[in-house]
Amino acid sequence: MHTILPFFLAMIAAIVLLGMLAKKLKVAYPILLVVAGLLVSFIPGLPAVKINPDLIFFLFLPPLLFEASWSISFKEMKKWWRIIGSFAFLVVFFTALSVAVVTNYFLPGFTIALGFLLGGIVSPPDAVSTGAIMSFVKVPKSTVAVLEGESLLNDASSLIIFRFALVAVGTGQFIWHQAALTFLWMVIGGVGIGLLLGWLFVQAHRRLPTDAPSDIALTLIEPYLLYWAAEQCHSSGVLAVVSGGLFMANRRLAFLSSTSRIRGFSVWESFVFILNGIVFLLIGLDLPEIVEGLRANGIPLRTAIQYGLLVTGILIVARIISSYAAMLATIIFRPGVVPPGTRRRRLLMPILLGWTGMRGVVSLAAALAIPVTLSDGTAFPHRNLILFITFIVILLTLLVQGLTLPYLIRYGRLFDGYTDEPEEVALQKLRKGLKEHSLQFLRARYENDNEHHAGLQLLLQHWEEKMKASNDSWMTGDTKAIFIELLESQRQYVVEYNKDPAVNEDIVRKQLFQIDLEEERLRMQ
Structure with missing residues (x-):
């Protein structure tokens, strides 16, 4: 305890200092945190940082999703719901399918189920990274709304794929009609539980004699209750948190006082910043342990890096192809909602949307949540390789796409003369x-x-x-x-x-x- 506590305090201090440095350098802070975690991991004598895989989702995802649902514009989500839905569900499934097919063909011993497992892990782009990068460039609100809405919903779709693939790997079989019914229950049940509990939380805030500290304390535990209740009912905890959060966010004026809203904003901003920082540092700090696992399995580091490069390339290409398909479908079936602009902008916009696919928190959480052993006690197949590929994907997308995206927007002049009111x-x-x-x-x-x-x-x-x-x-x-x-x-x-x-x-x-x-x-x- 006396060894770990100073280490975690130093982590939080490093997160704050790196956040300041990122603002000064005008670089998305997740990039600096990942690099810092990677460099720190090579310092000898540091305590190993391990998190129980069963708790990783529960510790980090509920508050991050809850805060995102309070920050997003629900009005813009409704306006662009078609393209948001296609990116959050269809594109995620297409990406996971592409990863499954390619890895099954090129990676020795990788089954389709393992490929879908990896695809579900790495398919959702990270909202934090995209938002941090977009703050340094000027883009239309419609583009920001699509990216924010997608990032809020794609976590649910990717984790549903992850869960089905995990069952298929563990049991060795996949029954389609059972999977379809389970999928429907996860979606409908998750949304229903989220709305029901969201309504109950609103009534509790209204009817109980709460003040600002108690209101804030309640909002801190509510995402965990939403997630836990849905998971206990075997539905989607992610969708429960998102739907409940959206329900409450659009009624915040009715059940929170001005004092609660002002103080709660500051508390949640700091809380989420620290959570994100810890996760991105963990991405770098976990690398030595993952590499040791690869060596124990007899997989050369160079080969594993090549696999990571291959999967990263698949993700980028699949997202760009999906972006062009979405634009083509919009032009054919809904020409009235096509964003205005020149032919050049319409041709290059899908490339921009495809290049915004930085991976981060959800991918790491899903990878770490893979159990070490199967139900029969045997080691989970290729767990360390999946963890390493996930790390390479996160690192490359953050460094390559994250560092080049502002320049692509700025020097590609995609948004010159766009019509958003100043x-x-x-x-x-x-x-x-x-x-x-x-x-x-x-x-x-x-x-x-x-x-x-x-x-x-x-x-x-x-x-x-x-x-x-x-x-x-x-x-x-x-x-x-x-x-x-x-x-x-x-x-x-x-x-x-x-x-x-x-x-x-x-x-x-x-x-x-x-x-x-x-x-x-x-x-x-």
Whole structure:
């Protein structure tokens, strides 16, 4: 314990420092963390870091998926649901099938079941890596929405493939009709359990006398409860977390106070950053143990690297082919939703989408979750080779695709002249409408009290002067109640404003956060 604790504290400190360095270098922090973990793994005398395979999913995936479902724009997901669904399900299955066929042909002793197992592990792109890289470049919100929506759902589809393949490897057989029924239950049951528990959690927050610390504590345990309940019912824990998280995220204004939302945002941001950092460091730290396992199995390191290069190439090619197929299908069947642009942009866009397939957290978690032995006590076939190939895939996609993607976007000029409204202009437009709404609300609601309420007159003047008043001594209890009521009306205005399909939801969320901050400042006076 006294040896491991300082090591983990040093890991967290390294994650924070590397995150700072990544921002300074304008590099996605997962890339630096993986490289750092790889370099640190060669330092002699370090304690071995081992995680129980049965707990890896439960420890890391639920909170990461839950936070992602709260961050994504549900409005954009609904708008682009066709292409998101095709990438999250069809492309993942096509990628896993491609990996299964090729590895069955080229890797000695690799069955189709083992190929699907490996395909399910490495098929889902990593949301954290893609999001970190996209923050350094300017891309249309539609592209970001597709990538975020895909990354939120493809984890579920890939892990379903992984689970079926794991059963096939363990039993040596695969019964299609049973698999189809099981698949339906995993999807329907996972979504249903997530929605049911999400509704119950919302009611608990509403009806219990919670405050900000208790609200935040509840949100920290809720993803684990969602995942555990679904897994106990033999459905998809991932889909339960995603559906429950989306349900709660779209009702956050109804059951969380402004204080809970503000403080919870900071807590979750730090919590998820540390979790991601630990996983990416583990990717590098696990390499020596994996290499030792290869040597014990008599597989030359050079041969294993070649296998990793082969699988990485399959993933990239399969994703690019799928991107072109998705665009062709959209042009043929849904020409009205084809993104506008030149022929050159339409031809190169699938390459960009194909090049965004960096692998990371989910792939590592799935690989480490492979049991060491089968049910009969024999060693799991090719476990160390699968782990090593997964490591090579993660490393290469992060380094090669991750480092080159910003340059591909920037120098390929794919988004030159795209029509997204500048964020500053959109924010000014929203705030102007909000000020007009505030004045109309006060005048309509308290028109009869205006002449006899000094605080209300100053409140009106406060908004007429564009919220630049510096003296808050007039803020009595009655005036504060009116101001809080006004802020709630502003929230409703912003929510209605967001119903316009052309409105960027990121701008709306920033303004809602500003309203929360204003209410928090007001309550502390």
